[in-house]
Amino acid sequence: MPQSPRNKKPSDVIDTIETEALGEVDYMPAEQTNEEFWAERDKRDQVIAERNRLEQDRMYADLSEPFSAEVERELRKGATTLIYIPVSEVIARLNRVFGVLGWSSEIIKCERDALDPDCIVAHVRLKVSSSEWGGVIQKDGFGGQKIKRTKTGEIVDLGNEFKGAVSDALKKAAQQFGVALYLSRSDEALNQEIEREHAANAPKIDPNILALWNKFREASKDFSAEQKTKLNEFWTKHSGGRPKPSPETATMQDIMALIEESARISFPGSEFEG
Numbered sequence: 285m286p287q288s289p290r291n292k293k294p295s296d297v298i299d300t301i302e303t304e305a306l307g308e309v310d311y312m313p314a315e316q317t318n319e320e321f322w323a324e325r326d327k328r329d330q331v332i333a334e335r336n337r338l339e340q341d342r343m344y345a346d347l348s349e350p351f352s353a354e355v356e357r358e359l360r361k362g363a364t365t366l367i368y369i370p371v372s373e374v375i376a377r378l379n380r381v382f383g384v385l386g387w388s389s390e391i392i393k394c395e396r397d398a399l400d401p402d403c404i405v406a407h408v409r410l411k412v413s414s415s416e417w418g419g420v421i422q423k424d425g426f427g428g429q430k431i432k433r434t435k436t437g438e439i440v441d442l443g444n445e446f447k448g449a450v451s452d453a454l455k456k457a458a459q460q461f462g463v464a465l466y467l468s469r470s471d472e473a474l475n476q477e478i479e480r481e482h483a484a485n486a487p488k489i490d491p492n493i494l495a496l497w498n499k500f501r502e503a504s505k506d507f508s509a510e511q512k513t514k515l516n517e518f519w520t521k522h523s524g525g526r527p528k529p530s531p532e533t534a535t536m537q538d539i540m541a542l543i544e545e546s547a548r549i550s551f552p553g554s555e556f557e558g
């Protein structure tokens with residue numbers, strides 16, 4: 285059984301190791317130990333992986349960016365109005381992000397439906413090639429188009445219906461890369477994602493400050509308008525005119541002072557030690 289290069293001694297290795305990630309050949313210097321060589325290679329692989337992750341995040345952000353209102357089109361189906369993006373804009377987005385030579389599409393099938401001959405169904409495969417992603421990634425999309433007829437029952441333009449079905453399938457495949465995906469997601473799902481992003485980007489609050497802040501809010505939650513005015517006047521004097529405090533901006537000293545002042549306002553004539 286061949287011995288793993290990690291277990292061989294430097295003197296037993298022909299110091300040539302093919303690096304798949306970079307497509308290069310590494311040479312182990314004579315003065316470098318086997319452990320040092322692999323540690324250095326592992327570190328480099330981690331850098332490459334992080335670089336690829338950042339590139340994929342950037343690419344997805346470009347692909348999933350919402351289209352401008354000028355590009356969006358409306359389609360009425362009964363009492364429902366649907367928003368869609370023309371296939372030309374989807375193709376332009378793919379060209380911009382992947383490059384003209386970085387992607388291709390293949391029509392797997394496009395024919396009249398066996399169960400409903402008045403409907404054209406299409407199956408399109410979208411392929412994206414990327415050395416950084418490691419080869420070719422493909423997504424399949426399925427689309428359809430209803431055949432339009434004149435009042436006398438004649439087909440208006442069958443070729444145009446085939447083209448519409450293929451365009452629909454291509455857009456469904458591109459959607460899996462994020463293109464115009466927001467049009468298919470529910471408002472609730474989008475709002476939840478926005479809330480998660482806001483929470484992730486929100487400044488971190490010291491748990492001790494948050495606990496004090498909750499204590500202050502509890503002490504002042506039932507204040508009358510007059511009591512709130514007194515508390516605001518106190519804060520203006522205490523802070524030197526700073527904006528109203530929040531858990532993100534207030535210090536522990538600020539909140540302690542507010543708690544003490546809230547107690548004085550709640551129990552006038554009482555004395556509280558700071």
